[in-house]
Amino acid sequence: MFKTKKVFSLAGIVIACGLVLTACSGKKQGGSGNSSSNAKNSVALITDGNGVNDHSFNQSAWNGFLAYGKAHNLSRGKNGYQYFQTSGPSDFVPNIDEAVNAGYQTIFGVGYSLKDAISSEAKKYPKKNFVIIDDQIKGQKNVASANFKSQDASYLAGVVAAKTTKSGVVGFIGGAHGDIVDLFDAGFAQGVRDTAKKMGKKITILNQYIGNFTSSDKAKSIAQSMYAKKADIIFHAAGGAGDGLFQEAKALNQTRPADKKVWVIGVDVDQSNLGNYSAKGGQKSNFVLTSVITGVNVATKKIADLAYQGKFPGGKDLIFGLENDGVSITNGQVSTSAWKAARQARCQILKSEIKVAIHPKNN
Numbered sequence: 001m002f003k004t005k006k007v008f009s010l011a012g013i014v015i016a017c018g019l020v021l022t023a024c025s026g027k028k029q030g031g032s033g034n035s036s037s038n039a040k041n042s043v044a045l046i047t048d049g050n051g052v053n054d055h056s057f058n059q060s061a062w063n064g065f066l067a068y069g070k071a072h073n074l075s076r077g078k079n080g081y082q083y084f085q086t087s088g089p090s091d092f093v094p095n096i097d098e099a100v101n102a103g104y105q106t107i108f109g110v111g112y113s114l115k116d117a118i119s120s121e122a123k124k125y126p127k128k129n130f131v132i133i134d135d136q137i138k139g140q141k142n143v144a145s146a147n148f149k150s151q152d153a154s155y156l157a158g159v160v161a162a163k164t165t166k167s168g169v170v171g172f173i174g175g176a177h178g179d180i181v182d183l184f185d186a187g188f189a190q191g192v193r194d195t196a197k198k199m200g201k202k203i204t205i206l207n208q209y210i211g212n213f214t215s216s217d218k219a220k221s222i223a224q225s226m227y228a229k230k231a232d233i234i235f236h237a238a239g240g241a242g243d244g245l246f247q248e249a250k251a252l253n254q255t256r257p258a259d260k261k262v263w264v265i266g267v268d269v270d271q272s273n274l275g276n277y278s279a280k281g282g283q284k285s286n287f288v289l290t291s292v293i294t295g296v297n298v299a300t301k302k303i304a305d306l307a308y309q310g311k312f313p314g315g316k317d318l319i320f321g322l323e324n325d326g327v328s329i330t331n332g333q334v335s336t337s338a339w340k341a342a343r344q345a346r347c348q349i350l351k352s353e354i355k356v357a358i359h360p361k362n363n
Helices: 036-041 057-071 089-101 112-124 150-164 179-199 216-228 239-253 296-308 336-350
Strands: 043-046 081-084 106-110 129-133 143-148 169-174 204-209 233-237 263-268 276-278 284-286 288-294 317-320 327-329
Touching: 043 057, 043 089, 043 296, 057 081, 057 106, 057 296, 081 089, 089 106, 089 112, 106 112, 106 296, 112 129, 112 143, 129 296, 143 296, 150 179, 150 233, 150 263, 150 288, 150 327, 150 336, 169 179, 169 216, 179 204, 179 233, 179 336, 204 216, 216 233, 216 239, 233 239, 233 288, 239 263, 296 317
Parallel strands: 043 081, 043 106, 106 129, 129 143, 143 317, 169 204, 169 233, 233 263, 263 288
Antiparallel strands: 276 284, 288 327
């Protein structure tokens, strides 16, 4: 964690807050008034190790399920929609088996770490529909793949960062190296560089990886080092580990006046709620500049809707990008001039006047 309305902000993506998300591995959650006739329309979500309320991919996927249920008058539980929470890779197959045995027809695996489990289980249960999010499984007619042009939205975040930085130093913190995180890394760096060149400005990009998506303490340490090196904006693509970046930004900003804050750029969902803090002197403020949105909710609802219509896209790789709500950035606290520059860049990307790299160059 590449087809309809052309939008830019997150206006249509609503994060459901205050949900009681207490699912456990291998345990069916919640009751249901769904009738048995809805079984063929039922959908199950298998989370990765970060859980369903991760402020990231899993949460966004679940929001798509909530929207699907509302659209088709289905409720949470048997013959409706449900999630099965994973604590680690050893839970993947047992949770898929649990979902199948509970009667769910279309089963979604969130994140590339579930690729092997989804592929093997799809072979085991050929009459069920399977979906892999953020990876591709080829040659299996009962498996659909969903991928995102995250490089394009990350480019826009790079434009915003370049237009906003006062220190001339920005940072990127990645989780584990791989093709997916490369999209965020490459897009952001290119957006910064292209914009800096247009402005005749020198901007340094600090770049470091955690090595996983769970070590928030390491992310905090990296952020501390980057801010000490004068970075005033840091973008992360580090999943749950990114919480460490927010912790460090908050700790630093609480010692400063609100107009001297350092910024964070969120990822996957609108992470602005993680940026609330009290500045030196007690002023309430927020340090999330913008968030790069991966429309996992758009993908899960779209594919679930197709299955509902009897048109499950088995064997296909569905690509979600700027043109279909698949990726975007929030306007957050972006200045008018930076927002205008990002909108112009968005149009250029859609017209193929800007082609964004999918792998980073040396920083």
